[in-house]
Amino acid sequence: MSAVETIHVDGVWRGASSGAQREVLDPADATVLTVVAEGGAEDTDAAVAAARRAFDAGPWPRTPVAERADLLRRVAGLLQRDREAIALTESRDTGKTLEEGRIDVDDVTNAFRYFADLVVNEAGGRVVDAGSPDVHSVVVYEPVGVCALITPWNYPLLQASWKIAPALAAGNTFVIKPSEITPLSTVHLLRLLVEAGLPAGVANLVTGAGDPVGARLADHPDVDLVSFTGGLASGTKVMAAAAPSVKKVALELGGKNPNVVFADACATPEGFDTAVDQALNAAFIHSGQVCSAGSRLIVEESVRERFVAELARRAERITLGRGTESGVECGPLVSAQQLAKTAAYVESALAEGALLRCGGARPEPSEANPERPASGYFYLPTVLDGCHREMRVVREETFGPILTVETFRTEDEAVALANDTEYGLAGAVWSADTARARRVAGRLRHGTVWINDYHPYLPQAEWGGFGKSGVGRELGPSGLAEYREAKHVYENLRPRPVRWFAG
Ligand code: NAD
Numbered sequence: 001m002s003a004v005e006t007i008h009v010d011g012v013w014r015g016a017s018s019g020a021q022r023e024v025l026d027p028a029d030a031t032v033l034t035v036v037a038e039g040g041a042e043d044t045d046a047a048v049a050a051a052r053r054a055f056d057a058g059p060w061p062r063t064p065v066a067e068r069a070d071l072l073r074r075v076a077g078l079l080q081r082d083r084e085a086i087a088l089t090e091s092r093d094t095g096k097t098l099e100e101g102r103i104d105v106d107d108v109t110n111a112f113r114y115f116a117d118l119v120v121n122e123a124g125g126r127v128v129d130a131g132s133p134d135v136h137s138v139v140v141y142e143p144v145g146v147c148a149l150i151t152p153w154n155y156p157l158l159q160a161s162w163k164i165a166p167a168l169a170a171g172n173t174f175v176i177k178p179s180e181i182t183p184l185s186t187v188h189l190l191r192l193l194v195e196a197g198l199p200a201g202v203a204n205l206v207t208g209a210g211d212p213v214g215a216r217l218a219d220h221p222d223v224d225l226v227s228f229t230g231g232l233a234s235g236t237k238v239m240a241a242a243a244p245s246v247k248k249v250a251l252e253l254g255g256k257n258p259n260v261v262f263a264d265a266c267a268t269p270e271g272f273d274t275a276v277d278q279a280l281n282a283a284f285i286h287s288g289q290v291c292s293a294g295s296r297l298i299v300e301e302s303v304r305e306r307f308v309a310e311l312a313r314r315a316e317r318i319t320l321g322r323g324t325e326s327g328v329e330c331g332p333l334v335s336a337q338q339l340a341k342t343a344a345y346v347e348s349a350l351a352e353g354a355l356l357r358c359g360g361a362r363p364e365p366s367e368a369n370p371e372r373p374a375s376g377y378f379y380l381p382t383v384l385d386g387c388h389r390e391m392r393v394v395r396e397e398t399f400g401p402i403l404t405v406e407t408f409r410t411e412d413e414a415v416a417l418a419n420d421t422e423y424g425l426a427g428a429v430w431s432a433d434t435a436r437a438r439r440v441a442g443r444l445r446h447g448t449v450w451i452n453d454y455h456p457y458l459p460q461a462e463w464g465g466f467g468k469s470g471v472g473r474e475l476g477p478s479g480l481a482e483y484r485e486a487k488h489v490y491e492n493l494r495p496r497p498v499r500w501f502a503g
Contacts, residue, residue, distance in 0.1 A: 007039050007206055009046050016038050021036065024183065026092055027376060034184070036187070043213070044177075047175040048148075061143050065171075075193060076113045078195060086189075088324065090156065091323040095331035095333065095376075096323050097323040133493075136493060137488070137489070137491070141170070143484060144172055144485055146222060148177070148218065149177070150210075151178050152231070153334050154290060170480060172483055177206050180210070210234060224247060225248040228252070232253050251471045252474060254469065259428045259430075261297065279294065280311060283403040292426035315383055336377060339400075348391075349393035350384075352392070354393065356384060356385075357383040360380065387404040389417075397423070415443045419444060424446045427444050427450070447464045448463065462474070
């Protein structure tokens with residue numbers, strides 16, 4: 001496979017049928033990392049046709065569940081074998097640190113194992129009591145068909161795996177389209193699926209742009225389901241494109257996630273240190289390019305000044321640099337576009353009256369931080385104090401290293417602020433009062449709520465959002481259910497006439 005043969009259709013690696021190519025850039029210095037095939041509508045149609053044939057006539061949907069689970073476990077083993085290589089690829093492609101890349105590989109290994117176990121446990125269907133000894137009634141679960149899987153650039157391997165593992169476990173075939181900005185780890189994952197023994201045509205990959213490749217997948221009449229992770233604007237287009245053919249649609253979209261800190265969480269030095277430390281982590285890991293980033297700090301008025309001063313002091317000390325270098329804590333933003341977007345949000349916030357506590361610029365090498373690079377798509381971790389709901393930076397997902405600070409005086413006010421978003425992906429509450437923490441968690445309208453923590457997730461627990469954060473869930477039993485159709489088989493063991501009609 002040469003560098004540009006990144007399209008995989010019916011078991012064959014090849015370039016784009018048009019011959020078009022795209023450069024993949026290193027976000028740490030904007031140099032060209034490699035070149036990939038730039039697929040188009042023709043490549044997409046060929047991939048869908050291969051997936052359709054493999055679903056309608058191929059062995060995979062009819063392969064016993066235990067064998068499908070074995071394949072998933074082999075993929076998990078291969079991911080661990082290639083752990084360092086994949087982590088390096090992910091770090092170079094996205095800019096995240098090597099250690100984050102390793103964590104991603106371990107997480108997706110667990111996801112493949114989880115879905116292997118789950119599908120075996122849930123095989124065999126569910127017998128339903130029809131209320132008569134003459135009826136045998138059972139609900140069985142079948143694959144949906146051809147799945148279109150469209151993924152973003154921030155967690156390319158992870159998002160691909162959260163879709164591929166349950167799709168394959170359920171017996172589907174698929175075409176995946178990774179982000180055109182970060183396609184490399186998905187290419188590696190497809191190679192592992194082939195190596196693990198997946199039949200030709202089951203797993204197809206088209207590298208290329210959202211339009212035409214993603215758009216074609218979303219409206220293709222031979223696609224049965226589209227599972228999309230990405231931004232709100234593209235997600236609504238996907239939903240609209242999928243509507244005429246009534247595809248099943250799963251959307252994992254953005255978030256504007258509140259991190260609510262009560263003063264009692266900061267009453268002890270340890271409590272204060274933990275809450276500040278985790279607020280930093282919530283907002284700035286992967287330079288804030290995380291759908292569940294805790295980008296809105298909602299802190300009790302009485303501790304605001306102490307909390308924000310310490311947060312800004314520590315944010316200024318975050319070591320930026322190339323993700324593959326040791327000692328680096330934060331990599332660059334993924335693209336020039338993301339950098340410009342971040343700068344524009346900070347500018348608009350300042351114009352609307354926010355107070356800059358730290359950051360607010362691209363880094364310059366300084367005496368205190370000589371290692372900070374000035375090239376690449378770097379932006380300093382930024383804390384904006386004195387923010388309020390009317391500001392764009394508070395309402396919209398910035399997807400950059402920007403933390404806004406709002407304050408509250410009462411529990412009701414904290415809840416109202418935390419729920420005051422069109423999104424509803426994730427949020428956290430920090431309190432030493434367990435009853436209060438649980439009460440507030442119960443009132444938050446978000447798909448994941450952390451109490452005295454931020455960011456952990458489990459493959460066994462559903463992930464997804466309320467409101468405009470999406471439709472459906474990934475991971476957990478619901479993450480498998482997305483890829484299955486339920487079929488009720490009602491068997492009459494003693495058929496007789498019903499005599500509804502007299503004649
Ligand atoms: P994006 O919407 O720009 O792109 C996502 C994918 O959709 C890419 O592969 C892109 O090529 C494709 N695409 C673009 N236009 C399309 C169209 N018209 N039809 C079909 N496909 C199209 O998003 P992004 O900038 O790559 O990713 C960042 C976004 O992803 C953020 O909003 C983030 O919150 C979200 N995200 C959500 C989750 C979650 O679990 N909810 C996880 C990661 C990222």
